[in-house]
Amino acid sequence: MSTPEALQRAASSLQHTTRQSVAELFSKDEPITVGDYLLTRLSQLGVKSMFGLPGDFNLGFLDLVEDHESIEWVGNCNELNAAYAADGYARVHQNSIGVITTTFGVGELSAINGIAGAFSEHIPILHIVGVPSTVQQKNRPVLHHTLGDGRFDAYTKAAEQFTVAQTNLMNLENAASEIDRVLTQCITAARPVYLTLPTDIAKAKISSDGLKTPLVRHTPPNDPGAESFVLDEIVKLVELAEGKVVVLVDACTIRHDVKDEVHDLLAKTHYPVFSAPMGKTAVNESYERYGGIFCGALSRPDILETVKTAKLILYIGAIKSDFNTGNWSYTIPDSAVTSVELHSDHTQVQFARFPSIGMKHLLPRLTERLKPFKPTGKITVPRTVEQAPPDPSTTITHDFLWPTVGGFFGKKDIIVAETGTSSFGILDVPFPDDSIFVSQILWGSIGWTVGDTLGAALAAKQLGLGRTILFVGDGSLQLTVQEISVMIRSGLTPIIFVLNNKGYTIERYLHGKTRKYNDISNWKWTTILSTLGGVEGQTCQSYTVGTKQELTTLLNNATFAKADKIQLVEILMEWDDAPRALKRQAQLSAV
Structure with missing residues (x-):
């Protein structure tokens, strides 16, 4: 760096x-x-x-x-x-x-x-x-x-x-x-x-x-006096933490262009780093001190226990919404734990808020101040690899699906996850370096990913990035499916995985599990691409997989993985199956 x-x-x-x-x-x-x-x-x-x-x-x-x-x-x-x-x-x-x-x-x-x-x-x-x-x-x-x-x-x-x-x-x-x-x-x-x-x-x-005159891309520098005072206050908390500092990156790390500054901070301090769900891919997940997704009570038990050992949590670009924090369960139940929040337009040190002290200019100076406090070995980072649990059934379950597709992802892939089962299921799957995770965990407008995939795939093509891969439920896709026709017309080649679980599964877990209002019509998904302008076998290809072996075979197919044409994969799943994190979130926020 x-x-x-x-x-x-x-x-x-x-x-x-x-x-x-x-x-x-x-x-x-x-x-x-x-x-x-x-x-x-x-x-x-x-x-x-x-x-x-x-x-x-x-x-x-x-x-x-x-x-x-x-x-x-x-x-x-x-x-x-x-x-x-x-x-x-x-x-x-x-x-x-x-x-x-x-x-x-x-x-x-x-x-x-x-x-x-x-x-x-x-x-x-x-x-x-x-x-x-x-x-x-x-x-x-x-x-x-x-x-x-x-x-x-x-x-x-x-x-x-x-x-x-x-x-x-x-x-x-x-x-x-x-x-x-x-x-x-x-x-x-x-x-x-x-x-x-x-x-x-x-x-x-x-x-x-x-x-x-080019436009100015960043906010003005922080007031030197106020910034110096804030830095002194943060350093005092770091000293008191005796090396037990945890960094939590979130969405605004990406949105406000501080990924490089965060990388520099981590490299020079060696602090363990975790990501909130909205901040996934803010740091490369192969980084040796990256510990996974922290989402309060929804976190994996080993991650939750590790974060609890910290005496200071440094939040970078945090968005503390319900689904991003495990229903606001971020708070560590220990009065000895302190916190610092760095945002684009202010900094918060414990209960003191400092307006106009933005992280873009603060982070490089903070990194220089914290180098003497390198905490090597103070906190051990969990490195659990997500694997499908043993299950003799041939049915594709969420427990099987997400670890399995994780092995399909490659560097610089753009991975888009629809609100609901997809965005919850994919969180614990390790992503390759320089991949980009696209989700809408705060706003949560179902069907959003389809149009979003169009824009993401265009940008990826222009930037020379990897494949664009969408995971979307059958209910969500019905809201915005027509935009696939624009992908075909534009010569884009995303891979679209359609989770066919016969309705709005996330709503079923929140309320009305067997109610008719959570049911939908079952479309003929493998005809959609040709209906919207593709030529099956030439400019597009459609598949249906109903067993674990069928899915694994497809993912291992080099022609499929090449993604040189738009492809749709209908994955047949049980209507009442859901990822662990979604089930837990539904318990916390059920209506």
Whole structure:
């Protein structure tokens, strides 16, 4: 790992080169359309795909998108799926953002659930909405896609609840600065933003001068005095812990771009590290001091006992939601255990909260302060390998499924797990290095993974990563299945494992185990790919496995593992089987 000084020099050199190349590109300050200004900014941020649907208020802008040299338009089946796809793209393309374009009212409201989920889980998305002209917005006629009462701002008010910044580009004088403002908020806060583009603004010309200056990707440095005080307080707690320190990484380690800083901290202190469910793959799971998933009372017994031996827990990027903490059972029942929480916008030392002391700038300095306290041997890390328990039955159970598919994963694979049995079952499966885990444990919108897989697979293809592998229940897949057609049209080749357990198993365990409202229609899953545009045996391949031997044989098939075409595997499972962690979570949160 490079030193902080070397990294700073490299970053400064890169910034100078970027400024120079951008300045040369726009040295003549040639006029540019507002739409092209926006697209250039997105290209500078690494965006190569834009999701959404056409509508009469965004068609002019979509002309510019389709003609753009580096940004591809990906037309979706509906706006909700498009928002999911933008989410998946941003999760995998971790130095970029997701982008969705919809039309006024009817389109943007359909997308809002996906945008809300991204807000909840700290995912940077730009939502572009094509809206009526500036004249129509001022005169407020009874126009299609409105509520008929003149409230043209109603949808913006809705968007304010699920985005960190909004702008309506009503004049050319500040269009560039407003675009820059919301995009900066998007990339620094790692949350969605909202931008409306009137029909008469999209192709109007403005100065390109602003494009000479790259957007700032990170929050400003911490106040030196306050940061020094916080560091002193943390070091005092570390000294009192006498080396018994445990690090717990979570989702915001990934979302707020501190994976490298955490790696450096672990390498120089040798502290044992565990991951919350939402933070899985924040550190490579082959790391010798990585101990597995800590989820409070839902943790494996050996992990729970190990964490209990700590005198100080260092939380990095924690999101303490119910499913991410074992129903808030993180608290260690011992008054001697202290805690420090590092977040993107504040630090908490025990019960004292320090606003604006963010972890991006704090972590390198903390690492340097903690090097003298290297706790080698103080806490032994459990290294249990997840294995299927002995069972003479040929039926595929969750106890068998997850350890078995774990051996199928490879380096740099993107593994997507739907809310429910999949996201709970896969947690204890060790992942290969540089793989990416995609789940939605906080927001939990079922069906989300299908659109998300589209965006994730596109980003993986652009970045040269491994396979994209989706695990989704039959109930969840029925909500958003049509987006598979876009995967086929786009030439993507994910592997889709459909857990056919005849209904909403997670709901059955929460309440109404035998109620009809948790049942679904049983689709002919092996015909789905051909129905949605694939040619069976050529551009797609479908399978059904009903026994352990059939599943094992398929996973060992080199042609299947190659994933050179989109593939769907229907896995037949019992309706009342579920992973251990899900059963325990259901007991804690049953209604």
